[in-house]
Amino acid sequence: MSNITASEFEALSDFIYRKTGIKFEVKKLYFISKRIQKRMDALGVETVSDYIRMLRFSDPKNSEFQMLTDLLTINETYFFRDFSQLQAFGEDCLSEVASQKAARGDRRLNIWSAGCSTGEEPYTLAIILLEMLDNIAAWNISILAGDIDLTALEKAKKGIYWERSLRDMPPEYLQRHFHKNSDGSYSVSERIRKMVAFEHINLSEKEAIRKKKEFDFIFCRNVLIYFDDTSRKRLVDQFYVALNPGGYIFLGSSESVGRISTAFKIKRAGGFIVYSK
Amino acid sequence: MEDLIKALNSDDEVERIYAAQDIAESKNPELTEFLLKRLSAEESQAVKDAIIFALGNLSCFENYPMIFRLFRSPDAYLRNAAIGIFASEGKKAVEFLSSHLNHSDREVRKLILDALFATGDPDAARAIRQSLHDSSLNVRITAAEYLGRMADEESADELLAILQKETEPMLITAVLESLSVTENQEIIRKLFSFFAPECDFSRTDTLYMPQLIYLWAKTGDSELLFKMIDALKPFEIYEEDIVHALEQAEERFTGICKEAHISELIKKIMEHTENKEIYALCKKLETRKQETL
Missing domain, CATH: 3.40.50.150 (Vaccinia Virus protein VP39)
Known part of the structure; x- marks a missing residue:
């Protein structure tokens, strides 16, 4: 598994924040790494930097960004919660x-x-x-x-x-x-x-x-x-x-x-x- | 910019909320003046709230005097908001606030201390120290409390000096509380010598005994503890403080609870106490004592 570095995490988290308002703190690094890896495997992308570059410059319709967002916002819920x-x-x-x-x-x-x-x-x-x-x-x-x-x-x-x-x-x-x-x-x-x-x-x-x-x-x-x-x-x-x-x-x-x-x-x-x- | 100012003063509450949000996003410090002017006239709590949040996100340096005037507002929400805005300014606001510590209104001086403390800036402690000599008792108490919460070791001598000249129990309690955060044995020794010259606790005001018991935990001096206990009649009233202090002392000075006198004291408390929590804590100290034997 390709590990995400602190600077890569910061770049990605800023990017997500600008587009969605959702802020991922450093403590979520592991959570994010796992999900990015899923997307990288699906796309055959080798490094995290390449994946970030792809999100920034090769995703004009935001379709990959949407896939990533879907993975990052997964929330377990159920009927009559609370x-x-x-x-x-x-x-x-x-x-x-x-x-x-x-x-x-x-x-x-x-x-x-x-x-x-x-x-x-x-x-x-x-x-x-x-x-x-x-x-x-x-x-x-x-x-x-x-x-x-x-x-x-x-x-x-x-x-x-x-x-x-x-x-x-x-x-x-x-x-x-x-x-x-x-x-x-x-x-x-x-x-x-x-x-x-x-x-x-x-x-x-x-x-x-x-x-x-x-x-x-x-x-x-x-x-x-x-x-x-x-x-x-x-x-x-x-x-x-x-x-x-x-x-x-x-x-x-x-x-x-x-x-x-x-x-x-x-x-x-x-x-x-x-x-x- | 003009559109934003116009929207901020619109008759429509929603327009004004949106204007405050958009001004916050603009990051344009020139607009803080207009936010502050609107705030003084605003009646909607939702708009006030949005304006205050916007001010917290903009640099307000040029408008400190306008924010400062909120300290005299009859609306507590606005007075607290001013504290929050200065807090978000951090270090930049310390000098301005410090320069107003001689304000004629003691309530304002108290709010200045609140704001200085809220900045979280180390330089604020220096300014707060000045207020240990304020003419208002409430301001002096507040200053002492904040210096303790800031763990400001540099104010120790001034705080000790206050103990020499002040008699007001609330202030003495605040000073004691403030000094109790110290780990400096010299300060702790001075404190004990003030409250109990030559370790004679017979004339120590019992009001301060719980804090002194906790302070003892930092010394690990069992002789001092028993001199204190001898002066406490009946000492069982203080059993909770004593047991918690023993627990803290054991953390610092491993094995202290195996000293014969302290061991007997723990047993004595266990025999008398009706408090299950205290009993359990004594039991824990007993077990720990055996582990260290």
Whole structure:
């Protein structure tokens, strides 16, 4: 295996940061080396320097860069991850926002799953809406699910999962919203799939992100860990702009909105701290 | 640049947030003045937040006086933000901040210390040392605390001098805490001779005993420990401090817990304590003692 040197790592990490806003610290050197090696083997490239040069000068359509990004942003996820947070969403925040909007005669509910990976989160949100929202037929629901990883998005669109991804799924939901395939995998029901629209979104592309608006809920869980302080702050400010007044933002359980921005209001929903605009 | 300034003062909150973000990206220090002007008039917390973040990412050298004025803002968020901005300036801000340590408002002087400490610059310690003689008690306490947190050995003599003339317990505690980070045996010896002349702890204020017990751990002098314990009646009140200090002493002076007197002390604590954690720690020290035998 061709080892990546400190200067090669720095050059590559700067390159990735400029294009995606994702910052890889030196402690990720081993993680990155392994994944670069995979791509080098696939391309028959001998040295890391050659690979970096190729990314810079011989990848006009960014296709190789996209492959590398897909490998670097792999994130293990599963249905109903961080159950207590989803409980706060489903049992408190959702009913609050829905009743306020209904009172105004506004029957649209817009949700953004930013960094949806292979689709477990947006489908989970769709299930919660179906299970918890009164008179769902009266609502015009849109769940936007975006990710930088094209491979993950393709998988998400297929909506096929193995038991490992479904380990925290309440059994009655599994029965209602999935069907078991002959190979033992599970497919998300057509009704759930139709509620989610997938889109290739690079969260560091300022102009594209600024177009995203009027969401009632934004979920960006376990994504900001890849960003440095500046990109993280810019993105959370953007989430603030993209939320409707009274809308909620949910970050990962190890990420605190309050540490990134003071713009949001802090509330308690059940046993959980939530942040709203 | 004009478009950015216009957007920064737009009626639309979103426009103002974007302007602050774009100014941060521009890295143009000329725009800091406009950010600061907007900040004073801004009502949206989201915009304030974006402006403060932008200021932290730009060089603000030319506008230190404007940032300094935030120290007098009635809004605590802005006062704290000013500390953060000076902190992000680092060494460059130390001289400016130091030159204002004679400000007439003691609250401002306290905030200057907060900012100096937050710069993390070694030169800040020299400036903070000046404030050990400030007319405000709170400022003196803050200075003592920060010098300790900066592990500023050079201020030891000045801190010891404060102990000679001050009687305010909060300040004495802060000075003791600050000096307790030292490993310098000479300073530790001076501290003990101040609090207990000729190792006589009978007149030492018990308020300071826990810190002295921990300080003892750096000496490894078991005779000193027992002189302290003799003055503590009942000494069981301090058992937690004593056991933790013994643990620290054992780390420094391997085998100290096998000394007969200390070994007896550990057994005595184990017999009396109702605190399971303390008992477990004593047990650990006992085991370690046997390992070193």
